Amino acid sequence: MSIIIKNVYKSFENIDAIMDFSMEFERDKIHCIIGPSGCGKTTLINILTGILQKDSGDIEGIYDKNHSYVFQEDRLLPWRTVKENILFVLEDRYSKDEADSLADKYINLVELNSFKDSYPRELSGGMKQRTSIARALAYRGDIFIMDEPFKGLDYKIKKSLMDYILSSWNNKGRYFIFVTHDMIEAVYMADYIHKMQGPPLKYLETIKVDKEYRKKYFAREMDMSL
Numbered sequence: 001m002s003i004i005i006k007n008v009y010k011s012f013e014n015i016d017a018i019m020d021f022s023m024e025f026e027r028d029k030i031h032c033i034i035g036p037s038g039c040g041k042t043t044l045i046n047i048l049t050g051i052l053q054k055d056s057g058d059i060e061g062i063y064d065k066n067h068s069y070v071f072q073e074d075r076l077l078p079w080r081t082v083k084e085n086i087l088f089v090l091e092d093r094y095s096k097d098e099a100d101s102l103a104d105k106y107i108n109l110v111e112l113n114s115f116k117d118s119y120p121r122e123l124s125g126g127m128k129q130r131t132s133i134a135r136a137l138a139y140r141g142d143i144f145i146m147d148e149p150f151k152g153l154d155y156k157i158k159k160s161l162m163d164y165i166l167s168s169w170n171n172k173g174r175y176f177i178f179v180t181h182d183m184i185e186a187v188y189m190a191d192y193i194h195k196m197q198g199p200p201l202k203y204l205e206t207i208k209v210d211k212e213y214r215k216k217y218f219a220r221e222m223d224m225s226l
């Protein structure tokens, strides 16, 4: 079963952000949407998650599902600690003990043990994003969505965050959609890279990323940087 977007339109006052747009997201795979700033990526994601209403078109396979998000900015509750921010999304889904041990598990995974009682203002940008990632992973939504989650972070932190996500994302029966404008992030993480342009959002091509593609891509990148 896939998520199927069919002939979707969305206009804002001054711009047609999405016009007659169709595509599919396969279950159990990491799909990356890549495209230049302003092409309509976030608008598409916001429609998928119900934050925005489409003007017309159909989307199949999302209405019975819940979502985990990681956004560009961390969106943590400033008056709650790291652990409390994570517990907040787990309270309705799990018993108190289960929520507590899940929160600890993911705090441990993103190596924030010694900061679990800290408030967001006491954390660096990378630590806040690690908290957001731990929260999204712990919630285990059917659809895991990340919209430019590594923007502004340095390479080392970015790589460690990508590794945390890849090692802890349990793909069985779930969807993963990842928006970026960075091809290196896309090749590192994705099974499929969907190249876009716009506005209005237009689909250019899909690249299937396997081990071989990844190896060749990074070898070429290395050559170019020498």
Ligand SMILES: Nc1ncnc2c1ncn2[C@@H]1O[C@H](COP(=O)(O)OP(=O)(O)OP(=O)(O)O)[C@@H](O)[C@H]1O
Residues within 6 Å of the ligand: 012, 013, 014, 015, 017, 035, 036, 037, 038, 039, 040, 041, 042, 043, 044, 181, 199
């Ligand atoms: N709420 C809004 N009101 C008016 N115009 C909007 C609104 N949201 C997005 N747009 C416009 O729609 C187009 C697509 O925006 P969108 O944020 O989806 O692009 P994006 O590809 O996600 O960009 P970025 O990579 O910079 O986040 C842009 O021209 C943007 O200015």
